[in-house]
Amino acid sequence: MTLSPSVSENLYNRTLYTLRSSENKLCGICKQLNSESLRSSLIQDDLTQYHNFFRYEIESVEKLELRMAIVGTMKAGKSTILNAIMGYDLLPSRNTAMTTLPTEILFSQDTQQPQLILKSELINMINIIARQLQLKSNESNLQIRLRNEEDLIKMVYNMSANEPMTLTTTTNESSKIVGSLKYINDVVRISIMLNIENSIDSTWIPRLKVPLPHSFSIPQGEFIIIDTPGPNDNNLSSHLRQIVISELQKATLILVALEFIGSDSNDEAKLQEDIETIREYRNTDGPSHLYALVNKIDQRIEGKHNSVEQTKAAVAMKYKIPLTHVHEISAMNAILSYTFRQEYKELEKNSHVTYEILMRETKSYKMFMQQALGQTWEQATEYIDVNFLPNIADKLWKKSNYDSFLQNTLGIVSQQENVMKRLVSENLVWILVKNHCSKQ
Ligand SMILES: Nc1nc2c(ncn2[C@@H]2O[C@H](COP(=O)(O)OP(=O)(O)OP(=O)(O)O)[C@@H](O)[C@H]2O)c(=O)[nH]1
Ligand SMILES: [Mg+2]
Known part of the structure; x- marks a missing residue:
């Protein structure tokens, strides 16, 4: 594999060596444990989880994959922030809850135009739900069950009068992409609100392939960002929440989207909980993989709202994120x-x-x-x-403020190097064993 000159080949090789030898050490530990203790399902589960961890990290480094995810309170502007990174309005956004399914965005050097890729399993599931929704327009309490959300009510009535939208495994035109994503997210959202069963698998999430935006350059490899619904979105099923959490656990960097004026304290507490869950899972690298994006600063009125410094300091303290990782932006x-x-x-x-x-x-x-x-x-x-x-x-x-945000947070080459340096410097088996002991 030829690497871009910007990522050191030495570091790449050392990282893979460290991961593979850590994986071998873990296998050695397994062999030493007698079969009796291995049969204890708790240890067995943990060991399987650790093996998966190494497999996943090795594959990510081999592919030079940099995976980020965005979290944040509902309506903080997560999808708009990502649209502004892509330079295309592709992820649907509105002033009421919108994103229901996590969406993967893959930045690709060899893509000229955005493309939405949907698994046929997801399309089939959406079609099955849509057919059930066609029968729902006469139900009593529909408005109340859909919390008087105009967009959603209109959609159910539209569906009963028309054929469901035709979804295809690949979609190329921007307006069709945003239309399809809006439709899929709303169908799933309505199905949850009306207690219609959906069994969406975590591997079916919609995937957007987009060209590299702005003046980005990435070394050979893959750069992925995951859009997610807000943790305070009450209309998410526990099944969907689990899909979101597993996407967050796979991410090497997390962008935390917040509104500069703050949010409801319960909503902030839920976000803090999610961040803690991610931190616990990844406690190999402390807070260094978290970045806060304080959004909507175009609405700041001097004298009425907190200053830049006050806002940043409050966010850094509340979410335990280093001050240098807090950026103010207007998506x-x-x-x-x-x-x-x-x-x-x-x-x-x-x-x-x-x-x-x-x-x-x-x-x-x-x-x-x-x-x-x-x-x-x-x-x-x-x-x-x-x-x-x-x-x-x-x-x-x-x-x-996107220039400094893009340079500092998404300085892709340096981020890939940071991830690798972390993996090289840490004794991963020791950390996993320590985690295991602290859980007992
Ligand atoms: N003034 C202003 N409005 C913004 C900004 N970013 C997003 N918005 C608006 O905020 C609302 C929510 O934006 P979304 O991008 O849908 O927010 P989200 O966090 O993805 O929302 P969910 O997916 O529902 O959790 C929309 O009406 C956006 O137009 C910003 O920088 N300034
Ligand atoms: Mg969204």
């Missing part, structure tokens, strides 16, 4: 400025850009103008030359 500023800039660039290639053309041909125009220029954006078009808009987009991008 909204980032996605709108980025997508507007891209759309403007495309138009510029073929014609002289005017306000009319922008209004007619771009998707991001209105929201971008509102976000950048505020409530009076329509009047602003009278005194701002259209050619100046790309500069305004650049300024909005700067205000998103």
